[in-house]
Amino acid sequence: MEYNIDRRVVLNQDSEFKNLYEWSLQELDADGKKVGRDQIPWALTLSFTASELTLGDTLAIKPDYQDDSDDAKMAVQEKQVIFAKLHPTDRGRFARATSYSMFGADRVISNFQLHIMPLTHGDEQERCIAWGVVSYTAEIDFLEETVGDSMGFYLIVRPETFARYAEKVASSAVDHVVLQVGRVAGFYSDWSPSIFADEVKVLADYRDQKIEIPTNCEISPPRLGEVIQAELSFNRVTKLGNARLESSDIPEDRPERNPEEHTGGSGEAKASKEAEADPIYNKTSPQERIDGAQPAEPDLRLAVADDRTVNLLSSMRVAAWIIVGLLVLILVNWRL
Template identity: 40%
Template sequence: MDYHLERGLRLHTRPKYKNLYSWAINEIDANGNRVGEDLIPWAWSLYFIATSCALSDSIDLKTKYGSRDDALPIPEITERQVISVQLRPRDEDYWGSGTKFSMFGTDRAINSFELAIEPLANPAEQENCTAWGSVSYTAEVDFRNSTTDDCVVFYLAVKPDTFARYAAKVAAGSVDEIAFRIGSASGFYAEWSPGISTSSVKVLTRGDEHAVQIPEGLKFEPPRLGEVGAAALYINRRLEFAKRAADTEDDDEPARPGGTVLVAPEPKAAVAAPEPQTLKALRSLKRAAWFIVSLLTLIFLALVLRS
């Protein structure tokens, strides 16, 4: 297995700022010369944003068969549920710039961060968070070389009820964003800073590839990936409400409430009353019409009788 490292590591107890920290780790080149500044454990918070999320529900059956005389074997059943969240470092910190993560001994940016959320096997246990990581390496698999990138994985174990709530949100698609924060995490190093943010973080794994030269006679092991002192998970659901178009062009007019609008019918226009002279003429015409009708009726009857 060939690890992709360019520099070695050395711990020294005579740091640049002795009054601020008592020891530090330096990267060294092939000649043993220091490269870069002193790096000490980073105790402040580090922030990540989710890029994708998946819910995995699996079962694994393993049955061991003995002789034919053995009773029917009982399979060993392993069920597992896990929420896998792909992460990336948050783009901006309090000072407006992001944080670059790289493994000790390299300048490559770590692009693979993952959060695995699982339920506790024993609900009485305390919820906890740990971290694991690996330096990029190339290995021969089935007579072919396979390269694995630098990666860091966080494991968050929560109460079964809490996990069920998270899983229901993911399964229903009721998640718009996930944020993850860690603090006081072993294995993360940076230059000393009076602030609470840093632009560069180095990661020290537990693997043999990250061997650290320790001064002779000193029994000390620098903190490596493992325990995470503080962790916070935020699973958010966001709803955006569309703005209602204004009823008028006057922006100062307050928006009217939505809903069903009932419009009252407009009243019919009132008909003007006729003048008295007009009414008198209409009555005369009415009498003349009745006289003509009566006269025509008499003429018709006379003609009928004569025939």
């Protein structure tokens, strides 16, 4: 089996920025030229989203090799596991997800996995373990097969917790699963004031990736293993009935409203009944109704206007008589 490593990885303990970090890992090409920036342990949170969940329930029957007696019974082993395919989570609307690659290669890792398993003993502590495999080429049945880079997590939880997760998966009561990990040994990135890492380099098992360490150097670069911080979220999304509908949520094939729902019956029949109840309508002859002749209806606005006109003319008449009286008095006084 041959690991597909293209670059050398060396530990450099002569940092130019001692106030930021004391040592780093560097990748060198075939000519010994540095590739990329210094890589230091990444301790902040990284997030993964599940795209597929599988509930596995396995029963294995095989000989009990620990029992050497002639009447040894067959051993029965039962195992349950929840398997999830993971993908790095996008950081917002415009930011892309963090990319991962193994030390010694520039291939982007696309195979991320999560295995959730119950504790075998109730007194054990729940824990999370990270693992990784560098791409390798092996001969299988006289054929060479290349396996790509992959990494994942083992999340070991209490039996009651696993049973709750298994019930959610079996009943399809899960819409969104997110795994957040922090302070993962074996994760490296270049120094940045940002809390997000654009690229992460992964240092897996000792057999997979060799690190060139200077003589008498006591630094042991962390590799994948125990995860200090881990948070798993099983989310169920329920749309509320009083939520405002967006335009895209309104169905296009809504049935048209029936006029009878608002008129209490046929619209034409109701209009006819209202017309027959009108006394003015009843004064017209049947022939006029058949010909479509409509009787003239009194205009209330005109009636109000006529009353105002009469009152105005009356006032003008009184004013005219007053003026005539004043003129007569003036003429009489002038002659005297």
